[in-house]
Amino acid sequence: MESGIFHTTYAKDMQLRPTWPQRVRLILLFVLLFAFPFFADAYLLNLANSIALFAIAAIGLNILVGFTGQISIGHAAFVGVGAFTAGILARNLNMPIFVTIPAACLMAGFVGLIFGLPSARLKGLYLAIATLAAQEIVLWVIQRGDTIMSLLTSSRVEIFGESVTINKTELFGINMSANPPFNFYWLIMFFLIVTALFTTNLFRTRFGRALVAIRDQDIAAQVIGVDIRRYKLYAFALSSFIAGLAGALIAHYRGVVSYERFTIDVSIALLSMLIIGGLGSVSGSIYGAIFVVLLPAILSNIGIALRDVIPGIQSIMPFIQNGAFGVAIILFLILEPQGIAKMWRNVKDYFKLWPFRY
């Protein structure tokens, strides 16, 4: 039994995965991720893609909420900004995916920066309400943008329309839209891994540590020379930038962008992923996304199985899913505020120390 991890060189100290069980797990995970699409059907692949898309957005939100300590109840709106930017560029200007994704990220980051401005003056509860307003305002612009422009220019304008449709997405000459669940799996997983690696490393840099300092004690952070306002704005911009990435991927993957995907309910789902998975943990964001996407899927499968036993269960299924979701949020907050990431650590500790208690 090992009694601790002792680093003898700086290089070892800097490793993200210093012990061999971690590396074995990582390799197994990659093998599984690589093999998965060849065995899974379209339904499972779609589920995996949804999880990964949500996980990207949740990691972005975690930078803001979990690491910088700023609350945002409007993150889905920034995902929406990214999705609509990518959608409109791809549809109207026929831009390739190499252009639409960075453009969507920049646009979402910019909008996030603007709505992050209140964070320079407000914190805690007030910031939460300000971001709630941001959610409402952004969605309103998306829904009514055409009407506003039509009234201003007194001619019919149709930019957003009912929804934005991307007919075809090509990447390296491959028609991605031919078999979206399979083709996009690789692209989405690539971006998820990049985002996860980027975020993990971010908090080992000066920039990331400044954000964590703001979260832990903002006055102390200011004393040691962190420009609080500027770093908070950076956090907002970076977190919305990643939200924009998720949005652009959603736009290309689904092919249709409409505002219903970016309502306040989605913002709440993203926040609950952080709470359930674990605030301030990159892997926690992924666990949270898995939980929040799989919970309704499993429930609806149970509903289909019980269709003959309990008639009418199908019609109330959406409410059962929401109810389970609400109960999960409340129970996690009361029983394990640090989320699945902490539970997983507890499990690992138990086996590492077994048969001793500590």
Add this chain to the structure above:
Amino acid sequence: MEKFIQLTISGVSEGAVLALVALGFVLIYKSSDVINFAQGELLVVGGYVAFVLIVLLGIPWPIAILLTVAVAAAIGVLIEHLVLRPMIGEPVISVIMITIGLSVLLRAIMGILFGTAPVKLPQFIPNAPVTILGATVAEDRLWAIAIASVLVGALTLFFRQNRDGIAMRAVADDQQAALSMGISVKRIWAVAWAIAAMTAALGGMILASILGGVGGDIATIGLFVFPVVILGGLDSILGAVVGGVIIGLLRAYASGYLPPALAAGDILPFIVLVIILMLRPYGLFGQKIIERV
């Protein structure tokens, strides 16, 4: 002119209901520093409880209203005990998330029990058209203003005269001092949630009567509590009333005078909210001690 008077009256009546709901919201915030994101759902719960008592059980409506208020108070206390009490001392984000989780759960329970279609509630407030200053308005709008005013007045009296009301102000002012004076802070929290649920239930019933049914759209109106309390000041009872009326009027005028396709009445309150937060975060009547960056 006629349109202006109509809009004013419908704005003030909605504003009066908003003020009533905002009062409960402010009460919870003042006594326990909790922002209650489930306030809109409490409105719906009140409406559905009234529906069960009046329509399903056939209880005459004056008794049913009293029973609804009692049930709502019980629900409020229950929520405080089961959900909010374990969160004492937790960070702001956790407390916000737990009330959000609560709102998701309440909405789901209402959906399982009553479905998505709005249920009809009998018009217990008369809504015959009446003429005021040459404008025709529905009578129930005037009743809503009257009922809400009476309730706000009663609550003000409660804070000035009643033992619990005074204790509540003491807790809001300084929790430590209140504790050392022998006030049970836990009891005050329970009372605050009970009152918040009661005012929400009454507001929900008034809205249900005006709108002709109980459904999810009442919770959407509940979202406008946020502009109201920020405008008035998060910790000000007077602010809740004034803010409620201002936001109600703003909504009515914006929907009445601006092109309906813009849905300006739904968004202007939130734009006002952002402006107020940037310029004067403590609102019109709030205390100026605010967490600054």
